[in-house]
Amino acid sequence: MIDRNNISSRKREHLKIAVSNNAKYQELTTGFENYRFVHCSLPEINFSDVYVATEFLGYNLSCPMIINPISGGEKNGKALNRDLAKIAARQKVALSLGSIRPALENTKTLETYQVVVDHTKNVPLIGNIGCLQLKNLDKYDQIFSIFEKLQADAISVHLNPLQEVLQPEGGTNFEGILESLEKFINNSDLPVIVKEVGFGMSSQVIQRLLDIGCEWIDISGSGGTNWARIEAKRITKAEERAVAREFGEWGISTAQSLINAHEYKKSRLIASGGLDSGIQFAKALALGADLGGIAGSVLRGWDENGAAGVDNLIENYRKVLKICLFSTGIRNIQDFCYNSDIIKEIE
Ligand SMILES: Cc1cc2nc3c(=O)[nH]c(=O)nc-3n(C[C@H](O)[C@H](O)[C@H](O)COP(=O)(O)O)c2cc1C
Structure with a gap:
């Protein structure tokens, strides 16, 4: 029997549904198919000298990649988080x-996140929280203490x-969110990443986030x-389900969201x-992202x-990225990211 008000049960349901293809957009695409790399037949580079390694939050990464927030707070999340930590390392x-919302509501679930700590000493670890959980809080002691226990290097x-x-x-009062975000950023000793969850960002939203x-x-x-x-x-009432389904193709594509950020470049961007x-990972980097985030895959x-x-998935992405550098005549990842000479919109 599912207890709908229990956040851990909800997380378990989300995980179960998210692995199915029904959880993905069916018509709206990432937009990356509208861009092609400019092939270079004269790279003048030894493939073994191509470097996709980079630095993030003071750590060396084998390529600019983040495993994006997926799990924690429910039973299966513990095994998944432990595996993801070992894979990341x-x-x-x-x-x-x-x-970490489940851990705020029930401290017993903290162990489903803490399993990562022994494995993530040499890679950046990012803790995550919803903007609604920050609203109306005078102090963030409980939140910061959880991130401290996780030895997080940044908070998203x-x-x-x-x-x-x-x-x-769901919570529906988003009044005052920007102000509470600003307060949280000012109070945090750790770098803060603000992220969407798969509906994209307009240039106005990006501008407002940079302004704070x-x-x-x-x-x-x-x-x-x-x-x-x-x-x-998850919705049981037919009328409400019909409403939710109407938003099954809503959003700003990943490629368009990156383009929306172009006028603010010098902001530090993650694309997911x-x-x-x-190839999609590589296109996201060439179109302006400093790092690519992967969750569903x-x-x-x-x-x-x-x-x-x-492991296979990440190794495949890294290899494809390296070949993209080679085949566009680029030796280092720093010269590849946000490079309009090597990627063009199809006319
Ligand atoms: C099962 C699942 C759980 C997620 N939980 C979170 C979360 O707790 N916090 C968050 O910021 N994003 C969460 N996300 C969103 C992802 O981090 C990501 O932004 C989004 O899924 C788009 O990436 P994708 O198309 O690679 O899945 C979750 C995604 C999935 C699939």
Whole structure:
């Protein structure tokens, strides 16, 4: 029997639905198919000299990749988080944990996140919380103390108004969110990343986040996981389900969200949302992202083939990225990211 008001039960349902293809956009795409790399037949580079390694939050990464927030707070989340931490350490990529909201409501669930700590000493670990959980708080002691226990290197805060408004148990008062975000950023000793959850960001939203001093933004665009579809699967009342389904193709694509950020370049950008292949990962970087985030594809890889499935996925993305550098005549990842000479919109 599912207890709908219990956040851990809800997280378990989300995980179960998210692994199915029903959780993905069916028509709206990432927009990356509208861009092609400019092939270079004369790279003048030894492939073995091509470097995709980078630095993030003071750590060396094998490539600019974050495993984006997926899990924590429910039973299965413990095994998943432990595996993801070991994978992140093996592959030298950053790891972001799922929202700590369940741990705020029930401290026993903290262990589902803490399992990562022994494994993530040499890679960046990012803690996550929803913007609604920050609202109306005078102090953030409880939140900061959880992130301290997790030895987090940064905190990401998710903006998910559409998901919340469609979710049967969701919060719907987003008045004052920007002000509370600003306060949180000013109070945090750790860098703060503000992220969407797969509906993308307009230039106006990006501008407003930069205006309050937001250091990192994950535009998390549409084309991959779709939360309207996930919530629709959970809704039991037919009328409410029909409403949620109407938003199954809503959002700003990942490519368009990156373009929206172009005028603010010098902001530090993460791109996620439907990076379901190595080429899409590479295109996101060339179009302006400093790092690419993957969630749905990681979850599906883990569900199908366990940790080996995720290891294979990351190795494939890294190899494809390296070949993209070679085939566009670029030696270092720093020259590849945000480079309009090597990627063009199809006329
Ligand atoms: C099962 C699942 C749980 C998620 N939980 C969180 C979360 O707790 N916090 C968050 O910021 N994003 C969460 N996300 C959103 C992802 O981090 C990501 O922004 C979004 O799914 C788009 O990326 P994708 O298309 O690669 O899945 C979750 C995604 C999935 C699939």
